[in-house]
Amino acid sequence: MNLRPDPTFHATPKLAMEAPAETLAFTLMLSPDGSQPDGLAIVDVDPKSKTYSQIVHQVIMPNKGDEFHHFGWNACSSALSPLTGHAFLERRYLIIPGIRSSRIYVIDVKEPLKAKIHKVIEPEEVFAKTGYSRPHTIHCGPEGIYVSTLGGGGKDGTDGPPGIFIMDCETFDILGRYEMDRGIQDKHYDFWWNLPRDYMVSSEWGLPPQFENGIVAEDLLSNKYGHTIHFWDLRGRKNVQSIDLGENHQMALEIRPAHDPAKEYGFCGVVVDTTNLQGAIFTWWRNSDGTFEAKKVITIDPQPADPDDLPDLLKGFSAVPPLVTDIDLSLDDRFLYVACWGTGEMHQYDVSDPMNPKLAGKVEIGGIVKKTPHPNGKTFGYGPQMVEISRDGKRVYWTNSLYSTWDDQFYPGEGGAAMVMANVGGNGGLTLAEDFWVDFPDGYRSHQIRLEGGDCSTDSFCYPSV
Amino acid sequence: MNTATALWWAVAASGIYHGVNPGMGWPLAVSAALMDRTRGSLYKALLALAVGHLLAMAAILFPFAALLVLVEWQRQIQVGAACLVIGLGLYLLINRRHPRFLARVPPSRLALWSFLAAMAHGAGLMLVPIYLGICRTIETDAGHAAADTLMGGNVGIAMIVAVVHTFAMTLSGGAIAVGVYRWLGLKFLSKSWFNLDVVWALSLVLVGAISLAVIH
Numbered sequence: 001m002n003l004r005p006d007p008t009f010h011a012t013p014k015l016a017m018e019a020p021a022e023t024l025a026f027t028l029m030l031s032p033d034g035s036q037p038d039g040l041a042i043v044d045v046d047p048k049s050k051t052y053s054q055i056v057h058q059v060i061m062p063n064k065g066d067e068f069h070h071f072g073w074n075a076c077s078s079a080l081s082p083l084t085g086h087a088f089l090e091r092r093y094l095i096i097p098g099i100r101s102s103r104i105y106v107i108d109v110k111e112p113l114k115a116k117i118h119k120v121i122e123p124e125e126v127f128a129k130t131g132y133s134r135p136h137t138i139h140c141g142p143e144g145i146y147v148s149t150l151g152g153g154g155k156d157g158t159d160g161p162p163g164i165f166i167m168d169c170e171t172f173d174i175l176g177r178y179e180m181d182r183g184i185q186d187k188h189y190d191f192w193w194n195l196p197r198d199y200m201v202s203s204e205w206g207l208p209p210q211f212e213n214g215i216v217a218e219d220l221l222s223n224k225y226g227h228t229i230h231f232w233d234l235r236g237r238k239n240v241q242s243i244d245l246g247e248n249h250q251m252a253l254e255i256r257p258a259h260d261p262a263k264e265y266g267f268c269g270v271v272v273d274t275t276n277l278q279g280a281i282f283t284w285w286r287n288s289d290g291t292f293e294a295k296k297v298i299t300i301d302p303q304p305a306d307p308d309d310l311p312d313l314l315k316g317f318s319a320v321p322p323l324v325t326d327i328d329l330s331l332d333d334r335f336l337y338v339a340c341w342g343t344g345e346m347h348q349y350d351v352s353d354p355m356n357p358k359l360a361g362k363v364e365i366g367g368i369v370k371k372t373p374h375p376n377g378k379t380f381g382y383g384p385q386m387v388e389i390s391r392d393g394k395r396v397y398w399t400n401s402l403y404s405t406w407d408d409q410f411y412p413g414e415g416g417a418a419m420v421m422a423n424v425g426g427n428g429g430l431t432l433a434e435d436f437w438v439d440f441p442d443g444y445r446s447h448q449i450r451l452e453g454g455d456c457s458t459d460s461f462c463y464p465s466v
Numbered sequence: 467m468n469t470a471t472a473l474w475w476a477v478a479a480s481g482i483y484h485g486v487n488p489g490m491g492w493p494l495a496v497s498a499a500l501m502d503r504t505r506g507s508l509y510k511a512l513l514a515l516a517v518g519h520l521l522a523m524a525a526i527l528f529p530f531a532a533l534l535v536l537v538e539w540q541r542q543i544q545v546g547a548a549c550l551v552i553g554l555g556l557y558l559l560i561n562r563r564h565p566r567f568l569a570r571v572p573p574s575r576l577a578l579w580s581f582l583a584a585m586a587h588g589a590g591l592m593l594v595p596i597y598l599g600i601c602r603t604i605e606t607d608a609g610h611a612a613a614d615t616l617m618g619g620n621v622g623i624a625m626i627v628a629v630v631h632t633f634a635m636t637l638s639g640g641a642i643a644v645g646v647y648r649w650l651g652l653k654f655l656s657k658s659w660f661n662l663d664v665v666w667a668l669s670l671v672l673v674g675a676i677s678l679a680v681i682h
Contacts, residue, residue, distance in 0.1 A: 004656075010656070082583075087661075
């Protein structure tokens, strides 16, 4: 417990944007075949430093086969609400779940260059206390640390629906399931919320048999992956509305609410429309009567391709789908970044008018067909995937791996890990920084990035920016 | 300054102490005004917080007011109350965790939250020794009164103590909320927020100890 609020907690998104720039990034490293233990890389992102864009410390886990994916902080700006009584927590621990093993690591990064394991929660404890498996997204909120899961009970994770569980934000004990009334929700992926308005939004990927051993083409073509987003009474723990985006909108993944809690809208990325291979972004919003609506506001077309250039999975289509696998919104709610993992593009949309986004910038790198190299000449395996924006909105970082078995299907052969950065122009526009390229140890792939002091997909704010 | 005046000042001072602490809710009034884009919401939120706090004070003070009917036990009641306050202070010193049920209260129900937060932190209990002290100062007049007048008098004092305390709290918290809303900006929130958990627990112990020392 601190005597003052942690200096990285900010009342409003605007104050967070004005805070000092990040000097370190935390990036997850996964061993795709489970031959090595997964790890956390601490990357120097301070352009004034001699070790700029290098890994300056690694925490390697004691187990193999965890498959690191997403992770998050024990505490964030949400602690500045008097309602929770958490104002004096430290932003000190990273909570890293293994989505294959269901094991959860708590890493103490108080001294980032000496980061170390603080606690390990074994899979059996997760199963016993929650009936869920395959923990995924982490957010810190009113009742502690919320963890979404992709699987239910049983060996293959299909015994009961997946959901969210809550961990104590000081002891990291698992407290139990979040949901009191889940309605029709039977799959899970991401979730986020608007704290003062007291609602939560969650999304759907698919059940473990649909992703663990690779994408199941028959399930995709018969629209069996998730295509519904759910709206919840956050503190009441009740599903109040579910919106089906249409069964052709397969895999509704990332949920990005506007950071300013006075705004009652947000976005959701859809990986692929099975009728035309487009990627899509939906804007969802809350009406004054408390009901929600959603509308498709961005579509990204597939690109024609020679079947010889395509993996088996896509040969029949003679086209490469954009595959919108991650999206992220800048803290001023102005730019939405959309990773097109299939075509190898990072799009930047001006979403000042959330119902009318405009393409403001674009970077090409990697891609199934184009295989665009980095401006420094190096090969960028796979495509742009997990994207993270600096608090001030001036730098955008991303890595390249989607999920071990899916990487191998869409990009046969080993593509390796990558982490790059692009600079944002004053009025939009996106340019890759030639001098930023992180070399990862052999045999690893890279996944989610977290920035020192919080970033655009960790912190939830309790006060409007006005 | 005689004992009675000092004790009444203590009632007001504890109100200011509660009011300026962000943990007791003034940031929620700023948030309400900013979210609704109208200053009226700030005052509405302050009122809701005040009602909840007042009820919490009353809920603790009234049972003691009723107990004071037992005039010959007054000293024991005072000693018991002082020990209770010290006990809670010590408990809060050891158990520094905030009650989790408070996080389940929706932000729209500020009065309920304010009531529960005051109860959970023993804000009302802190007033008990002060209140009992005030009752003692008028004991000479009341000493020979009939039980029902006595009780009526004690209840009346309890009510005034709760109102004065809540008024001081709302005024001080409200002044900061208006200041932050109009001039200071929300940066003031994280700059001015101090962890008073230990100070709070110690002040409970202190109030109890002083009360024990002056009981005669």
